[in-house]
Amino acid sequence: MADRIRLGIIGASPTVGWAHRAHLPVVPAAAGFELMAACTTRMETANQSARQYGAMMVFDDYKSMLAHQEIDAVSIELRMPAHYEITKDAINAGKHVFAEWPLGRMRMLVNSFRAKGVRTIVVLQSRAAPAVMHMKELIDSGYVGEILSCSLRQIGSCALTRDSGRTWQRDVELGANTLTISARHVIDALRFVAGEFKQVSAKLTTQVSKWHETDTDEMVDVTSPDNILVNGILENGAAASVYVASIPFAGNGLKMEIFGRNGTLKATSGGSTNVGPVKL
Amino acid sequence: MIWPILTFLITTIMSVKPRDGPAFNVWQTYHQFGKGIQSEDSSYPDFDTVVELHVSLDAIRQLSDEGRAVEL
Numbered sequence: 001m002a003d004r005i006r007l008g009i010i011g012a013s014p015t016v017g018w019a020h021r022a023h024l025p026v027v028p029a030a031a032g033f034e035l036m037a038a039c040t041t042r043m044e045t046a047n048q049s050a051r052q053y054g055a056m057m058v059f060d061d062y063k064s065m066l067a068h069q070e071i072d073a074v075s076i077e078l079r080m081p082a083h084y085e086i087t088k089d090a091i092n093a094g095k096h097v098f099a100e101w102p103l104g105r106m107r108m109l110v111n112s113f114r115a116k117g118v119r120t121i122v123v124l125q126s127r128a129a130p131a132v133m134h135m136k137e138l139i140d141s142g143y144v145g146e147i148l149s150c151s152l153r154q155i156g157s158c159a160l161t162r163d164s165g166r167t168w169q170r171d172v173e174l175g176a177n178t179l180t181i182s183a184r185h186v187i188d189a190l191r192f193v194a195g196e197f198k199q200v201s202a203k204l205t206t207q208v209s210k211w212h213e214t215d216t217d218e219m220v221d222v223t224s225p226d227n228i229l230v231n232g233i234l235e236n237g238a239a240a241s242v243y244v245a246s247i248p249f250a251g252n253g254l255k256m257e258i259f260g261r262n263g264t265l266k267a268t269s270g271g272s273t274n275v276g277p278v279k280l
Numbered sequence: 281m282i283w284p285i286l287t288f289l290i291t292t293i294m295s296v297k298p299r300d301g302p303a304f305n306v307w308q309t310y311h312q313f314g315k316g317i318q319s320e321d322s323s324y325p326d327f328d329t330v331v332e333l334h335v336s337l338d339a340i341r342q343l344s345d346e347g348r349a350v351e352l
Contacts, residue, residue, distance in 0.1 A: 005314055005317055005318070021302060021303065022302045022303045022305075022306040023306060025303055026303050026304075026306055026307035026310060027310065029307065030307055030310035030311060030314065031311060031314060032311070032314035032315070032317075032318060033310055033314055072317075073313075073317065096313075096317055098309075098310075098313055099327075109327060110327050110328060110331055113326075113327055119313070119316055119317050119326070120326045120327045121309060121312065121313040121316065121324050121325065121326055122325050122326060122327065122329060122330050123306060123309055124309075124325040124329065124333075125302070125305035125306055125308070125309050126305070127309075127325060128305045128306075128308035128309045128312065129304075129305050129308075130304075130308075179337065179340070179341075180337065184333065184337065187336070188333065197336060200336070200339055200340060200343060201343055201347060202339075202340040202341075202343040202344045202347065203344050203347060203349075204340065204341065204344040225344075228340070230340055274302070274305065275302045275305075276302060276304065276305060277304075
């Protein structure tokens with residue numbers, strides 16, 4: 001392998017999406033990486049990304065990119081239903097994989113990535129938010145003493161309308177929804193700072209069973225949960241209460257509080273731990 | 281002569297490095313991953329972490345489906 005990790009981004013749209021928001025702009029500034037290739041479904045957009053962000057190669061077919069010797073690692077930045085096949089192909093091609101959560105059937109790939117000797121990282125980026133990392137350091141160093149209880153609330157307002165580009169989030173079978181994205185990221189942050197759950201009880205509900213699709217002007221059925229209520233006990237004995245919801249109006253973001261015997265830590269964000277910024 | 285070049289370099293660096301929000305967090309995860317690939321350090325969330333997360337998500341779904349509730 002070269003000194004720098006030669007990265008190709010699959011789903012490297014130059015104008016919309018997560019790669020455009022959070023990957024393409026940062027890879028050129030990431031130590032140890034070189035943005036080698038941009039892959040989209042069309043050469044025009046791949047070329048545009050390559051020009052904007054300085055990739056050396058372009059592809060409109062991810063399989064040709066995976067077959068290329070000068071690619072060491074790939075980021076897979078697609079809508080969730082496409083993750084599994086492409087991740088599997090990437091592992092089989094011997095590439096390190098930078099994968100997005102949620103990953104659906106990804107557990108089936110756990111053995112194959114090890115057998116192929118490639119590295120995988122899953123973008124659970126709450127763990128990389130500076131305020132969350134600092135919170136963990138403080139807790140680990142005994143700043144709040146014994147953790148007695150935790151309260152976690154994250155409320156976003158997008159329950160009533162979406163555009164048809166988001167239609168894959170309304171079907172519970174497709175796996176990307178308030179539970180698997182919003183709740184998962186904040187629960188991951190809570191586990192990261194305060195410890196694993198030992199016991200849970202939970203209630204998931206779909207309070208808004210139809211969305212107004214803004215561009216098609218249609219009402220469409222929603223089967224994904226939009227209210228997630230989880231209560232439990234952590235392995236360290238702390239009581240934890242989690243409420244994550246997508247509501248119609250005035251969602252007010254994140255509040256994560258850790259109540260210890262010697263003090264309280266509170267993290268807040270207008271958004272959430274995965275999309276920050278977070279204040280401690 | 282040197283100042284325009286320096287100013288250009290500084291503004292370029294400042295504009296490339298995200299300082300907060302989603303891009304910042306993703307940028308940080310690239311650093312973690314880069315270290316992992318180059319040095320066998322594995323202090324980042326990988327597919328094994330995801331399996332643990334799936335287990336807890338599945339538990340949440342299952343409990344919601346089966347959970348006992350008292351009708352009032």
